[in-house]
Each structure stands twice: as C-alpha cells, then as structure tokens.
Amino acid sequence: MNLLRTDSITMQFGGLTAVKDFSLELNKGEIVALIGPNGAGKTTAFNMITGVYTPTKGKVIFSEKSTADGKETYKERDITGLRPDQITGLGIARTFQNIRLFKDLSVLDNVLIANHLRINSNVFEAIFKLPRYKREEKQMIEKTMSLLEKVGLAEHRDEKSSSLPYGQQRRLEIARALATDPKILLLDEPAAGMNPKETDDLTVFIKQIRDEFDLTVFMIEHHMQVVMGISKRIYVLDYGITIAQGSPYEIQNNQRVIEAYLGVDEDA
Amino acid sequence: MKKNTIFTLSAIVLLVIFLFIANTTLDSYILRILNLCAIYTVLGLSMNLINGFTGLFSLGHAGFMAVGAYTTALMTMSVSTKQMNFFLAPLISPLDQIVWPFLPSLILAGILSAIAAFLIGAPVLRLKGDYLAIATLGFSEIIRVIFTNTQSLTNGALGLKGIPTTTNLWWSFGIAVFTIFIMVSLINSSYGRAFKAIREDEIAAESMGISLFRHKVLSFAIGAFFAGVGGGLLGNLIGAVDPLMFRFFLTYNILLIIVLGGMGSITGTIISAFVITIAQEVLRFLDEPMFPNIPALPGLRMVVFSILLMVVVLFFRNGLMGTREFSWDKLFGRFSKKPLAKGGTK
Amino acid sequence: MGGSAFYDNFLTNTGCIGISYIPVIPGTKQAAGADTLYLGGVYMTLEMFLQHLSNGISLGSLYALIAIGYTMVYGILRLINFAHGDIFMMAVYFAFFGVVTFGMQWYVSFIVAIALTGVLGITVETLAYRPIREAPRISILISSIGASYLLENLAIVMFGGRPKTFPQIAMFTDMVQLGNVHIQLLTFMIPVVTVVLLIALMYLINKTKSGMAMRAVSKDIETARIMGIDVNRTISFTFGIGSLLAAVGGIMWGLKFPSILPLMGVMPGIKCFIAAVIGGIGSIQGAVVGGFILGIGEILLVAFLPELSGYRDAFAFILLIMILLFKPTGIMGEKISEKV
Numbered sequence: 001m002n003l004l005r006t007d008s009i010t011m012q013f014g015g016l017t018a019v020k021d022f023s024l025e026l027n028k029g030e031i032v033a034l035i036g037p038n039g040a041g042k043t044t045a046f047n048m049i050t051g052v053y054t055p056t057k058g059k060v061i062f063s064e065k066s067t068a069d070g071k072e073t074y075k076e077r078d079i080t081g082l083r084p085d086q087i088t089g090l091g092i093a094r095t096f097q098n099i100r101l102f103k104d105l106s107v108l109d110n111v112l113i114a115n116h117l118r119i120n121s122n123v124f125e126a127i128f129k130l131p132r133y134k135r136e137e138k139q140m141i142e143k144t145m146s147l148l149e150k151v152g153l154a155e156h157r158d159e160k161s162s163s164l165p166y167g168q169q170r171r172l173e174i175a176r177a178l179a180t181d182p183k184i185l186l187l188d189e190p191a192a193g194m195n196p197k198e199t200d201d202l203t204v205f206i207k208q209i210r211d212e213f214d215l216t217v218f219m220i221e222h223h224m225q226v227v228m229g230i231s232k233r234i235y236v237l238d239y240g241i242t243i244a245q246g247s248p249y250e251i252q253n254n255q256r257v258i259e260a261y262l263g264v265d266e267d268a
Numbered sequence: 269m270k271k272n273t274i275f276t277l278s279a280i281v282l283l284v285i286f287l288f289i290a291n292t293t294l295d296s297y298i299l300r301i302l303n304l305c306a307i308y309t310v311l312g313l314s315m316n317l318i319n320g321f322t323g324l325f326s327l328g329h330a331g332f333m334a335v336g337a338y339t340t341a342l343m344t345m346s347v348s349t350k351q352m353n354f355f356l357a358p359l360i361s362p363l364d365q366i367v368w369p370f371l372p373s374l375i376l377a378g379i380l381s382a383i384a385a386f387l388i389g390a391p392v393l394r395l396k397g398d399y400l401a402i403a404t405l406g407f408s409e410i411i412r413v414i415f416t417n418t419q420s421l422t423n424g425a426l427g428l429k430g431i432p433t434t435t436n437l438w439w440s441f442g443i444a445v446f447t448i449f450i451m452v453s454l455i456n457s458s459y460g461r462a463f464k465a466i467r468e469d470e471i472a473a474e475s476m477g478i479s480l481f482r483h484k485v486l487s488f489a490i491g492a493f494f495a496g497v498g499g500g501l502l503g504n505l506i507g508a509v510d511p512l513m514f515r516f517f518l519t520y521n522i523l524l525i526i527v528l529g530g531m532g533s534i535t536g537t538i539i540s541a542f543v544i545t546i547a548q549e550v551l552r553f554l555d556e557p558m559f560p561n562i563p564a565l566p567g568l569r570m571v572v573f574s575i576l577l578m579v580v581v582l583f584f585r586n587g588l589m590g591t592r593e594f595s596w597d598k599l600f601g602r603f604s605k606k607p608l609a610k611g612g613t614k
Numbered sequence: 615m616g617g618s619a620f621y622d623n624f625l626t627n628t629g630c631i632g633i634s635y636i637p638v639i640p641g642t643k644q645a646a647g648a649d650t651l652y653l654g655g656v657y658m659t660l661e662m663f664l665q666h667l668s669n670g671i672s673l674g675s676l677y678a679l680i681a682i683g684y685t686m687v688y689g690i691l692r693l694i695n696f697a698h699g700d701i702f703m704m705a706v707y708f709a710f711f712g713v714v715t716f717g718m719q720w721y722v723s724f725i726v727a728i729a730l731t732g733v734l735g736i737t738v739e740t741l742a743y744r745p746i747r748e749a750p751r752i753s754i755l756i757s758s759i760g761a762s763y764l765l766e767n768l769a770i771v772m773f774g775g776r777p778k779t780f781p782q783i784a785m786f787t788d789m790v791q792l793g794n795v796h797i798q799l800l801t802f803m804i805p806v807v808t809v810v811l812l813i814a815l816m817y818l819i820n821k822t823k824s825g826m827a828m829r830a831v832s833k834d835i836e837t838a839r840i841m842g843i844d845v846n847r848t849i850s851f852t853f854g855i856g857s858l859l860a861a862v863g864g865i866m867w868g869l870k871f872p873s874i875l876p877l878m879g880v881m882p883g884i885k886c887f888i889a890a891v892i893g894g895i896g897s898i899q900g901a902v903v904g905g906f907i908l909g910i911g912e913i914l915l916v917a918f919l920p921e922l923s924g925y926r927d928a929f930a931f932i933l934l935i936m937i938l939l940f941k942p943t944g945i946m947g948e949k950i951s952e953k954v
Contacts, residue, residue, distance in 0.1 A: 050475060052471070052475070083474070083479075084471075084474040084475045085474045085475075085476075085477050085478055085479045085480070086479075088474075088475060088476060088477035089477050093475075093476075094475055096472065096475075100469050100471065100472035100475075101469075101472070102464070102465050102468035102469060102472065102473075103468060103469075104468060104532075104591060105461075105464060105465070105468060109461055109464070112458070112461055113458075113461045113462060113464075113465045113473070113476060113478070114476040114477065115458070116458045116459075116461065116462045116465075116476075116477065116478060117476070117477025117478060118477075119458055121458075123454070123457075123459050123486060123490075126453075126454070126457035126458060126459050127450055127453045127454050127457065127459075128453070129453065133457070133458075136458075137457070137458065140458065176476065177476075180476060180477050319752070323752070325751075325752060325755060327759075391935065391938075391939050392935070392938070395938055395942065397751055397755075398688075398692075398693070398694050398751075398755065399891070399938060399942065401694070401755060402694065402884075402887060402888070402891065402934065403934065403935060403938055405884065406884075406888070406930075406931035406934050406935060407931070407935070409884070409927065409928070409931055410928050410931045410932070413924070413925055413927055413928040413931075414925075414928070416924060417924040417925060516880075520759060520763055523756065523759065527756055531752070566770070566771070566775070567767055567770035567771040567775070568771050570767040570770070571764065571767040571768055571771055573767075574760060574763045574764035574767050574768075575764060577756070577760040577763065577764075578742065578757065578760045578761065578764060581746070581753055581756045581757045581760055582742075582745055582746060582757065585746075585749060585750075585753050
C-alpha cells in the first residue's frame with residue numbers, strides 16, 4: 001500500500017529548475033532507488049520530501065496511520081511545506097550526502113539526540129530529574145545502545161563522532177536516523193566512499209534493518225551494485241526530469257538511461 | 269549514596285564553612301569582590317547557556333540584566349526611599365507602595381527577564397549568526413533607552429539610589445551554587461543535548477526532529493531568567509542602578525568571561541568568572557600612578573583586558589577548558605593510576 | 615512644555631535663529647500665520663521644514679559614508695567589523711591633534727588624519743581578522759568585538775574621557791542665507807562631498823582593476839585566489855577604502871558636532887551598520903540608501919515628535935528589527951541560500 005507519494009513536485013531556484021514534475025510512489029516495505037548523473041536534482045528531491053525545501057509546485061502526500069475503533073486505518077495527509085522537524089516527527093527520517101554528524105559530540109550523544117523528539121517530559125521535569133523524565137531517559141539510553149550494537153558501534157559510545165573512520169560514521173548516521181522511529185528512511189548515498197566489501201555489508205545491512213524495523217527505504221545511490229542488488233524499483237533523474245522508472249532489469253536496458261550516464265555516441 | 273554525591277556534598281559543606289569564616293573575618297572590600305565573583309558566575313553561566321551551549325550569537329545580555337536589576341530594586345526598596353528617588357515624577361502605583369522580600373523579588377526579576385526574552389526571541393531567533401548578534405544588541409539598547417525615558421517607572425536617567433544592599437555571600441554564593449546545579453542538570457539532560465545539537469549543526473538537528481524555534485527560545489528564556497537574577501543580585505550589591513550601567517560594555521565583560529573559560533564548559537565559566545573578577549581588582553593598580561614621574565593612566569586596566577580578550581580569541585580559541593568539564597573522577601584520576609579498590613568504575 | 619524648550623535649543627544649535635514655532639496638541643487646531651504646514655500634529659513653517667530636511671540630508675550623508683565601510687567589509691568577508699565605528703572616532707581625534715597639538719594647517723591635518731585612518735583600518739584587519747579567517751564564525755565575531763573594545767579603551771587612555779572641542783573652521787561653519795532660511799555652509803558641503811566620493815568609489819569599483827578584484831573576492835574568495843588575485847591585498851585594500859571614507863565622514867562629523875569623546879563612535883557605528891543592513895548588506899548603493907533613510911528619518915522624528923526625542927537612538931534599532939523581520943536581505947539586497 002502506498003505510504004508516500006509526491007504529486008508532480010517541482011523545485012525552482014530563481015530561473016533554474018532543479019527538479020521538474022517529480023512523481024514518486026513509495027509502497028510499504030519497498031526499497032526504492034533514485035539514480036541519475038551528478039547534479040540531476042536527486043538531493044533536491046530528497047530535500048523537498050523532508051521539508052528542507054518547499055516545492056515550488058506540487059504536493060507531497062504521506063499516509064498517516066491512525067487507530068479508529070480499534071482498527072488501523074491509513075489517512076492521507078498533505079505534508080508539503082512542513083518543517084523538517086515536523087516531517088521527522090511523522091516518521092520520515094534521512095541521512096545526508098555529506099555526513100552531518102554532530103562532530104564534537106560523542107557517538108552515544110549523536111544517537112541519543114535523535115530520541116529527543118519523542119520525549120514527553122518537559123524541561124522542568126528534565127532539570128529536576130522527576131520520575132517520568134528518569135524513566136524516559138533510561139528508555140532512550142537502552143534504545144540507543146541497542147541501535148549502536150546493531151551497527152557495531154557500541155564499544156565506541158564515548159568517543160567523539162568525528163574520530164570514527166568514514167565507513168563507521170556513515171553507519172552512525174543511519175543509526176541516528178533509526179533512533180527517530182521512522183516509517184520511511186531516506187538514505188542519501190549511503191555507500192559513498194565505501195570499498196566493495198563495505199558496500200556488500202551495507203547492502204545486507206539495509207535489507208536487515210528494513211525487515212527488522214518494518215521500514216520503507218528510499219535511497220539515492222551511485223553504486224549500481226547496491227542499487228540493482230536490493231531495489232524493487234528505480235527512478236532515474238537527469239537534469240531534474242524523470243527519464244525512466246521501473247524494475248532494475250528495465251532500467252538496465254533503458255536506452256535513455258544509458259545515454260544519460262554515458263553520453264550519446266557522437267558517431268552513431 | 270553514590271561516590272560523586274558524597275564528594276559534591278562535602279564540597280558544599282566546605283563552602284558553607286568557608287563562607288561562614290569569610291563573613292566574619294574578611295574586610296568589606298574583599299567580601300565585595302567575592303560577591304562579584306559569585307554574581308559573575310551566575311551571569312557567565314546564563315550567557316554560556318545561550319551562546320556557548322546552544323550556539324546563538326546573543327549580545328543582548330545587558331538588557332536582561334537591566335530588567336532584572338530594576339525589578340529587584342523597585343520591589344525591595346522601601347516606600348520612603350522610592351519617594352526620595354522619584355522626585356521628578358512619582359513612581360506609578362501600585363509599585364510605589366509594594367515592598368517585597370529579596371527572594372520573591374529575585375524570582376520575579378528572573379521571570380520578567382524570561383518573558384522579555386520570549387517576546388524578543390520570538391521574532392529575532394529566526395535570524396542567523398551576525399544578524400542575530402546585531403538584533404539582540406539592538407533590543408538590549410532599546411530596553412536601555414526605554415528605561416532612560418520612562419521617568420515614572422524607572423526614574424529615567426537618574427537611576428535608582430539607596431537600594432537595600434541585601435546581597436551578601438550567602439545570597440550570591442547560594443544562588444551561584446543553585447545556578448550551577450540547574451545548568452549541569454539541564455546540559456546533561458535530553459534538552460541540553462538538543463541545545464548542543466543545534467550548536468553543532470542546525471540542519472541536522474532539525475532533520476532529527478528537534479524544533480529549532482522552540483528550543484532556541486527555551487534556551488534564550490532560561491538564560492535570560494538567570495541573567496535577570498544576576499542583575500538583581502548586582503543591583504542589590506552596589507545599591508544603585510542607572511541605565512548607563514547596562515551598555516554593551518557589560519555584555520562584553522561577560523562575553524570575555526565565557527570566551528576565556530571555554531564556551532562549551534560550565535567549569536570553565538566558573539573558573540573564569542573568579543579569575544577575571546579578581547584580576548580586574550588586582551590590576552586596578554594599573555590605573556594609578558605607578559612610577560614617581562608617570563601620571564595615572566585611567567583606563568589602562570581595561571586596555572590590558574581588551575588585549576587579553578584578543579589574545580585568547582586569536583591564539584586560545586577554545587579558552588581554558590574548551591568543552592571539557594570537571595568531574596570528581598577526573599580529579600582523583602590524576603592522583604592515582606590504579607582503579608579504586610572497591611567498586612571502581614573502570 | 616518640555617517639548618517646546620527642547621525644540622528651541624534645537625533651533626538655536628542648528629542655527630535657525632529668529633523663526634517662531636508653535637507646538638500644537640494633536641487634535642486641536644491653531645492658526646500659526648501664513649505659509650505654515652500642518653504635518654503630523656505639528657505646525658511648522660516651510661523654512662523650518664527645509665532646515666530639518668537639510669540637516670537630515672547632512673546626517674544621512676555622514677551615515678552613508680560610514681555605512682559603506684561596513685557593507686564593503688561584509689560583502690568581502692561576511693563579517694561585521696565592529697571596530698569600524700571606532701576607526702571613525704580615531705580619525706576625528708587624529709584630525710583634532712593635528713590642528714591643536716601639532717599646529718598644522720587644517721587641510722594638512724585633515725589629509726594626514728585621513729591617511730592615518732586608512733592605515734589604521736588595514737592594521738586592524740591584519741592583526742584581528744586575517745589570522746583567524748578560517749576560524750568558526752563566533753570566534754571572528756568575538757575578535758571583531760574585541761578589536762572595537764580595545765580601540766575604545768586605548769582611546770580613553772590616550773585621549774582622556776573628557777570631551778574635547780573639534781576645531782571650528784570659519785569657512786565651513788559660516789551661515790548662508792537662502793530666503794528666510796539660515797543654514798551652515800557645512801550642511802550643504804557634506805552631501806556634496808559625499809556624492810563626489812561616491813562617484814569616485816563607483817568608478818573605482820566598476821572601472822579599475824582593483825575594483826574588479828574587490829568584486830571578484832566578494833563573490834567567491836577561493837575562485838578569486840585561483841584566478842591569481844592577491845586576496846590578502848584586495849582585502850586590505852577594501853578595509854583601507856572603507857576606513858578612508860569613514861575618516862572623511864568623521865572629520866565632517868567633527869565639524870558639525872564639535873564635541874568629541876572616545877566613545878563617540880559607538881552609537882554611530884551601530885547605527886551605520888543598521889543603515890547598511892536596511893539598505894541591503896553587501897550593496898554599496900544599499901548602504902547609501904540606508905544611511906539617508908536613517909539620517910533623514912531620525913531628524914524628522916525629532917522634529918515632528920519632540921516628545922519622543924529621547925528615543926531618537928532607538929529609532930534606528932526599531933527600523934532594524936522591522937527590516938530583519940520583513941525583508942532581511944534589505945531594500946536592495948539579494949537572497950543567499952545555503953546548500954544542504
């Protein structure tokens with residue numbers, strides 16, 4: 001069932017149209033990829049979905065779960081133009097292309113912070129360590145440690161996040177995003193800078209967390225190994241326009257996609 | 269009881285004993301310096317919360333202190349003192365009749381400063397970096413100008429004299445210790461982590477679900493609360509307030525304290541507040557004639573401090589402590605390499 | 615009434631002698647003679663209004679000259695040079711000492727003062743800003759504040775806290791009469807000098823190599839460096855030009871408002887930064903526009919609402935808050951967006 005869809009969203013910066021009429025559908029449990037040459041507008045599409053940019057045109061629609069009469073129903077909600085923190089609150093989390101960890105803070109703190117949005121205690125309770133806060137703090141730490149163990153970073157909990165090697169920083173960012181209890185996880189080039197072994201591990205890892213946390217994953221990626229390996233469907237952007245969408249097999253054999261990446265053969 | 273709690277309680281007991289001895293043996297000049305040290309600790313911590321931990325460039329601290337100082341003064345002054353002060357235009361009622369004890373006045377001072385921060389913050393905290401600095405500086409000046417012109421509330425440019433000098437070592441150190449506890453607890457809580465996240469990377473923080481506006485205003489208001497309390501303590505120490513006391517010089521002084529101590533460190537601010545307040549007194553001799561033939565150079569003291577600020581910011585950007593904090597473990601770790609025999613942490 | 619007494623002083627100080635003024639309580643009407651304007655609850659003769667306007671234009675010109683320095687430095691380094699107002703103050707003192715202590719002819723003293731101020735501006739940049747250009751923003755901000763603080767305290771020590779009187783040059787302070795209006799020659803000269811300098815500045819920026827270097831560096835420092843521009847020299851040059859303009863403004867300020875103090879640069883400094891923000895920080899035309907809006911607005915505020923004259927300084931801050939809330943890029947500014 002459809003969890004998130006975008007309705008022809010367009011992003012214009014002054015005279016430049018970065019993304020034009022991008023229509024996306026994410027179904028629950030899918031792993032969907034967004035590929036395209038550099039500068040095609042992929043991160044801009046992410047930013048429109050996560051609220052960093054407000055689309056110049058079009059809508060972003062999220063299916064919110066609600067429980068009425070003991071039954072679970074999904075209601076569509078227009079989330080276009082909401083702030084990033086509101087969108088994360090609804091259950092859409094992301095990582096960044098150029099890792100944006102809280103550099104001077106510890107590994108533990110980085111992930112703990114992502115728990116804050118679910119806190120119910122107010123600041124007085126936090127300052128005076130009232131019972132409800134103490135309970136919530138304990139839960140947050142437990143949840144954080146379990147996430148850190150899952151990504152294999154538990155032993156580094158007190159180290160400064162910027163002191164971790166690159167690959168581990170990427171995993172930390174994913175752990176951090178997971179701590180916000182997302183339903184949809186947007187990964188921006190999670191395999192960037194990884195060697196083949198790390199890329200393999202990452203591919204397995206993404207599938208694992210999708211299963212374990214009941215996620216829907218939408219990712220931007222250049223490593224075709226990852227993309228073709230685990231994506232159910234792929235969207236291809238070039239100069240902001242969706243030039244193809246379909247299954248990995250369909251995309252691999254799509255002429256326009258090949259031309260976009262490799263350029264048109266001049267002698268042909 | 270936890271080891272750390274025992275140490276902390278012992279330290280407080282020692283402090284109480286020290287204050288007792290100090291009150292009875294030291295002369296009033298030194299007592300005043302100690303009071304100022306404690307007050308600047310409160311002020312430094314309040315500014316460090318906003319600027320150091322949340323990363324907001326706020327230069328409006330003097331304004332909040334003014335609100336606090338005037339509130340406390342007006343609440344604690346006796347009716348007759350008020351009448352003597354407000355000879356150009358009488359103080360508006362019911363303030364001219366109300367007299368409150370010190371503690372409620374301080375609390376009110378803090379609350380009013382926090383409300384001022386909320387009102388100012390709502391429009392202004394959306395701005396980034398330098399713009400926020402100038403806007404908060406602007407508001408601080410607006411507050412000062414308003415105080416200079418509202419004769420029947422603040423006595424205008426004449427200021428208030430004869431404020432009861434209720435601030436003593438118990439008040440100033442007591443409130444300083446209270447402030448330290450609040451700050452430590454806040455910073456180590458989930459909200460404190462949210463503040464630090466905003467300082468580190470606003471965009472990432474927002475994407476992790478932290479409402480930037482709400483948390484910035486929160487930090488701003490809590491900082492302003494303590495700035496107001498500090499202002500109240502200051503006013504009731506000196507015994508007089510006037511608008512000229514609350515120009516940007518005052519904000520700069522506190523900025524110097526937190527920069528020197530390390531803007532991400534509570535410990536640093538405390539140490540720095542004491543060091544700078546004491547140093548400012550000790551270096552007073554620079555303002556006096558030093559050698560037989562060289563006349564006094566008033567202001568040399570402040571020149572030295574300005575150079576100090578420049579040196580720190582150019583060469584020791586992280587200040588004394590950077591973002592490190594004091595802990596009993598670290599202190600005793602220095603003295604023994606072996607883990608503690610029973611129930612050691614490592 | 616308090617308002618009337620202040621106003622009489624104001625008239626005398628600006629040289630408007632012999633023109634009567636009748637304050638009116640808003641809501642009532644009072645005949646005040648022929649040729650009067652009724653504006654905002656205040657009866658004012660046309661002559662008086664013109665006097666205020668010319669004062670406003672004068673003040674606006676001075677603000678514009680100083681604001682340009684702020685906007686140029688911000689355009690290049692994205693940094694508020696808090697010390698700029700104090701550099702302006704130093705120029706006034708340099709000129710003062712030139713005439714009073716060293717007995718130079720006024721024009722010699724002025725030229726030396728302007729040159730010295732330019733050097734001072736470049737020195738501040740070299741010592742306080744260049745070493746930490748790569749540091750986090752807040753350190754640069756604090757260094758800027760520190761530099762300002764240091765200059766102010768140095769001035770207090772070197773020049774003493776008591777006000778001094780800037781030499782009054784007869785040629786400038788003489789009154790000129792146009793119709794019924796008496797105005798100082800200076801009041802005319804200031805805008806004229808400002809316009810001349812502005813034309814020279816625009817020529818410098820648009821038609822010379824140095825100017826092109828300045829524009830390049832303000833767009834993108836790294837690319838400018840790669841293209842072979844000596845970035846350090848260009849930045850120093852920018853500071854120098856800004857300081858020279860502030861120096862000229864300072865000297866004219868000293869002629870117009872002869873009482874000089876070590877902290878005289880603080881308020882104008884902040885107001886002129888505000889002027890630059892109002893006009894659009896980074897834009898020279900914006901700084902000029904902002905300077906005039908602020909200068910004329912301030913004078914007219916005091917003229918029409920004398921009971922609010924104590925709030926004259928707050929006027930600038932209120933304008934600032936308005937602009938920051940409704941059009942943060944300023945009247946002539948451009949949007950800058952951050953890449954995520």
